[in-house]
Amino acid sequence: MDDKKQLEQFEAKIAAGLKIEPKDWMPEAYRKQLIRMMSQHAHSEIVGMLPEGNWITRAPSLRRKAILLAKVQDEAGHGLYLYSATETLGVDRSELLEQLHSGKAKYSSIFNYPTLTWADIGAIGWLVDGAAIMNQTALARGSYGPYSRAMVKICKEESFHNRQGYEIMMNLAQGTPEQKEMAQDAFNRWWWPSIMMLGPSDDKSPNSDQLMRWKVKMESNDAIRQRFIDRTVPQAEFIGLKVPDADLKFNDVTGHYEHGPINWEEFFDVIKGNGPCNAKRIKDRVEADKKGAWVREAATAYAAKQAKEKLVA
Amino acid sequence: MSDSQWPLWEVFVQGNPGIPHKHVGSVHAPDAEMAIQNARDVYTRRSEGISIWVVPAVEISASSPEDQGAFFEPSNDKPYRHPTFYKIPEGVKYL
Amino acid sequence: MNLQQAKFEYLLRLGDSSLIIGHRLSEWCGHGPILEEDIALINIALDFVGNATSLLGYAAQVEGKGRTEDDLAYLRGEREYRNLLLTEQPNGDYAATIARQFLYDTYTFFLYEELKSSKDETIAAIAVKSHKEITYHLRHTTQWMLRLGDGTEESHQRLQTALNELWMFTSELFDMDEVDGLLINEGIAADLDKVKAAWEKRVNEVITEATLQVPVTNIKQKGSREGKHSEHLGFLLAEMQYIPRSYPGSKW
Numbered sequence: 001m002d003d004k005k006q007l008e009q010f011e012a013k014i015a016a017g018l019k020i021e022p023k024d025w026m027p028e029a030y031r032k033q034l035i036r037m038m039s040q041h042a043h044s045e046i047v048g049m050l051p052e053g054n055w056i057t058r059a060p061s062l063r064r065k066a067i068l069l070a071k072v073q074d075e076a077g078h079g080l081y082l083y084s085a086t087e088t089l090g091v092d093r094s095e096l097l098e099q100l101h102s103g104k105a106k107y108s109s110i111f112n113y114p115t116l117t118w119a120d121i122g123a124i125g126w127l128v129d130g131a132a133i134m135n136q137t138a139l140a141r142g143s144y145g146p147y148s149r150a151m152v153k154i155c156k157e158e159s160f161h162n163r164q165g166y167e168i169m170m171n172l173a174q175g176t177p178e179q180k181e182m183a184q185d186a187f188n189r190w191w192w193p194s195i196m197m198l199g200p201s202d203d204k205s206p207n208s209d210q211l212m213r214w215k216v217k218m219e220s221n222d223a224i225r226q227r228f229i230d231r232t233v234p235q236a237e238f239i240g241l242k243v244p245d246a247d248l249k250f251n252d253v254t255g256h257y258e259h260g261p262i263n264w265e266e267f268f269d270v271i272k273g274n275g276p277c278n279a280k281r282i283k284d285r286v287e288a289d290k291k292g293a294w295v296r297e298a299a300t301a302y303a304a305k306q307a308k309e310k311l312v313a
Numbered sequence: 314m315s316d317s318q319w320p321l322w323e324v325f326v327q328g329n330p331g332i333p334h335k336h337v338g339s340v341h342a343p344d345a346e347m348a349i350q351n352a353r354d355v356y357t358r359r360s361e362g363i364s365i366w367v368v369p370a371v372e373i374s375a376s377s378p379e380d381q382g383a384f385f386e387p388s389n390d391k392p393y394r395h396p397t398f399y400k401i402p403e404g405v406k407y408l
Numbered sequence: 409m410n411l412q413q414a415k416f417e418y419l420l421r422l423g424d425s426s427l428i429i430g431h432r433l434s435e436w437c438g439h440g441p442i443l444e445e446d447i448a449l450i451n452i453a454l455d456f457v458g459n460a461t462s463l464l465g466y467a468a469q470v471e472g473k474g475r476t477e478d479d480l481a482y483l484r485g486e487r488e489y490r491n492l493l494l495t496e497q498p499n500g501d502y503a504a505t506i507a508r509q510f511l512y513d514t515y516t517f518f519l520y521e522e523l524k525s526s527k528d529e530t531i532a533a534i535a536v537k538s539h540k541e542i543t544y545h546l547r548h549t550t551q552w553m554l555r556l557g558d559g560t561e562e563s564h565q566r567l568q569t570a571l572n573e574l575w576m577f578t579s580e581l582f583d584m585d586e587v588d589g590l591l592i593n594e595g596i597a598a599d600l601d602k603v604k605a606a607w608e609k610r611v612n613e614v615i616t617e618a619t620l621q622v623p624v625t626n627i628k629q630k631g632s633r634e635g636k637h638s639e640h641l642g643f644l645l646a647e648m649q650y651i652p653r654s655y656p657g658s659k660w
Contacts, residue, residue: 024378046443053437060651060660061478062461065434066454072437073358073450080355080443084339087321093341094318118651118660150338157359168660176658284439292441294566295502296319298559299343305558306344319442340444343555350548351444354451 014215019145022088031089033216034144038086039096043107045079046100047281051115052124060118067164068121074161078154085146101286108132109267110197112275119172119179119186125165126235127187127194131228133158135198138224143215166235173239180240187236188244195259196267198225229257321370322348324355326362334366342367414590415528416471417490418597420480421587421633423463424491427481428641429512430456431648432499441502448548452509455541462534482652486642487635494577496641503556503566507574510549511611515581517546518606522598531596550614557618568620575623580630581607587633 006025013020020026049072056072059065083093099105110128115121133155140151172183199221202208211217236243247260270278319341325334337356342348348367356362376384392398401408409417433453440446464477494512499505520542523535556563582604584592591597615622631637651660 021378023375046438049438049446056434056437057431057647058651060482062457062464062481064660066457066461069434069437069450069454069457073447073454076438076443076447076450077355077358080340080447081338083443087339092318171660176655178655179658288439288441291439292445292502294560294562295441295445295556296343298563299347299555300319300559301563302555302559303344341442342444346551347444347555350448350551354448355444358451 011213014143014213019148020143021145029210030214030216033211034147035086035089035091037216038082038089038147039099040106040108042079042082042086042096043100043105044111045075045082047107047111047285049075049079050281050284051111051113051277052121054115055118055121058118064168071125071161071164074157078157081150081153085150088146097289101282101289103273103282106271108197109270109275110193111281112270112277113189113193114277116189117182117186119169119182120190122165122168122172122183123186123190125161126169127165127190127232128197129158129161129165130232131194131198133162134224134228138218141215141218169241170239173241184241187241191244192263195225195229196262196264198228200264200267226256229259233257319343322352322367323370323373324352325366325368326352326356327364328362330363334364339370340367409586409590411590411594412470414587415596416467417587418591419463419467419470420490423460423467423480424489425495425512426456426463427460428489428491428644429495429509430460431644432495432497433505433509435499436505452545452548455545459534459538459541466530466534478652482649486637486645489635489637489641489645491632491641492577493580493629493632493638494574496638496644497574497577498640500570501566503563504570504573506549506552506556507567507570509545510553510614511574511578513542513546513549514607514610515603516542518603518610519598519600522603526597527595553614553618557615557620564619567618571615571620572623572625575625576627576629579628580632583630583633585633
């Protein structure tokens with residue numbers, strides 16, 4: 001079958017709402033784009049463990065400590081599901097990690113901001129996971145089977161992440177004046193990065209049309225961003241936090257919030273590697289990998305010895 | 314770094330007694346024992362399973378999408394393999 | 409010392425050890441040797457935090473002074489902590505962590521086995537639940553003992569060094585005092601002589617199978633039962649407790 005006919009069948013399948021599976025024919029651009037997106041997503045989960053993992057040893061109650069441990073563990077698990085789904089496209093996890101460590105691969109811009117106070121843990125759960133879930137719910141309807149199935153599982157597991165974050169913020173916002181200040185400060189610092197993490201406006205994003213047709217991308221960044229803002233602003237107001245956007249107003253006609261200008265310069269700067277924590281995050285990952293090498297080698301050597309003994313016996 | 318990369322294992326989890334094991338994903342592990350432990354930690358964090366199988370990914374052989382026509386379509390025109398193919402008069406029981 | 413005081417003290421010993429070793433393990437989060445192992449370590453840390461919460465909660469109840477498990481965890485100082493010295497030792501390299509966990513898991517495996525039949529129903533119930541968790545922890549750390557011990561030359565050396573350095577903290581695991589005596593008489597606590605015999609047998613077996621040498625030392629570090637710790641604990645508590653201590657009376 002020639003490529004043109006293959007492509008027609010491939011697109012017809014997607015249009016009919018069927019999933020593409022690992023061994024099915026797929027255009028090279030589709031495979032490449034998926035590897036890029038899925039590995040970025042996996043890297044984001046793994047790098048995302050660091051700013052929150054930071055606070056496990058300092059969590060202010062045993063209940064909070066257990067919840068945070070469970071949440072960060074989920075992130076490790078989600079990274080693993082996603083690497084595992086990416087590997088079905090014929091790429092090795094070690095290769096993907098190499099790209100992360102060398103700085104070639106990107107991950108979500110949001111994790112290059114520091115977690116400065118306990119309230120940041122609340123803000124991340126509420127805002128960052130809130131924004132991520134909106135994006136992921138859309139991706140769960142995507143055309144690539146393994147990615148879509150991983151997304152379904154991840155969305156199901158992540159719903160508690162969002163809630164625990166809001167609960168932390170609510171407690172702080174209703175606590176002492178110091179705690180309230182802590183909450184507002186974290187909100188001020190995380191609001192704009194959370195809005196930006198959903199990606200640049202679609203007029204700045206190349207290849208959008210084809211990706212939408214192939215159901216690699218399901219919705220425009222702006223549409224997801226709008227939904228996130230519409231849902232989050234009332235949640236902030238409910239607990240008495242002020243959205244740090246002087247231009248924010250509700251449009252009665254459209255039924256949507258209108259926000260002030262987004263500082264895209266900052267976004268692209270952080271993506272390029274110049275955020276407050278880019279260097280530190282990658283350094284931590286590289287070090288963990290290096291320090292783990294002898295451990296992984298030992299287990300491999302042991303397995304080889306055992307296999308040999310079995311053969312002799 | 315790739316020299317210290319462990320091989321890939323496919324993971325199958327049985328959710329409840331009496332139902333089949335279902336493919337849930339994969340893990341990297343140096344051997345079967347560690348693969349089972351890793352699978353337990355990754356795929357049954359929310360009591361999703363009562364039993365785990367792991368299989369080295371390289372040991373799995375699969376039919377290919379090109380075989381789909383030859384493999385599976387011939388059975389499409391044999392509806393007499395399904396009980397609904399047969400008309401049984403009303404009133405006849407236990408059939 | 410009356411029975412209530414002895415029970416409170418005993419629960420602190422059990423609960424503090426879980427809390428501190430769980431804290432140490434959680435320091436690995438995001439820095440493990442491979443992603444799969446990161447997940448395994450967090451799972452185990454989570455079990456420890458859960459176990460500490462139950463034990464300290466019960467300790468607070470036994471004490472009857474209106475304190476909570478969080479008060480006990482966050483508002484006691486170094487000298488009031490009763491965790492075993494072994495549990496507060498720093499993570500070091502992965503071999504040091506595995507050795508510490510293995511020695512401790514083997515200990516709690518046999519200790520909680522005894523506590524399952526404690527005449528105190530709450531302790532017995534906690535032990536039944538925990539013993540299932542510990543059984544898995546021990547399986548995991550034993551497998552790693554074998555892989556590192558009988559893996560490469562480097563891993564063998566690292567693990568042997570770790571065992572040698574930690575060995576001086578093991579004799580303390582089996583020390584008994586007035587608290588143990590009182591509670592053993594009541595059928596509440598475990599006889600640590602019995603635990604010791606089982607521990608030695610198992611630990612020797614695994615170390616030997618892992619092609620390692622059982623360390624020999626005359627140095628016996630102790631003091632945790634009187635709150636005399638190594639210097640490490642102060643730093644650990646400073647980190648763990650800083651929020652509740654900076655904002656007294658606040659809810660989180």
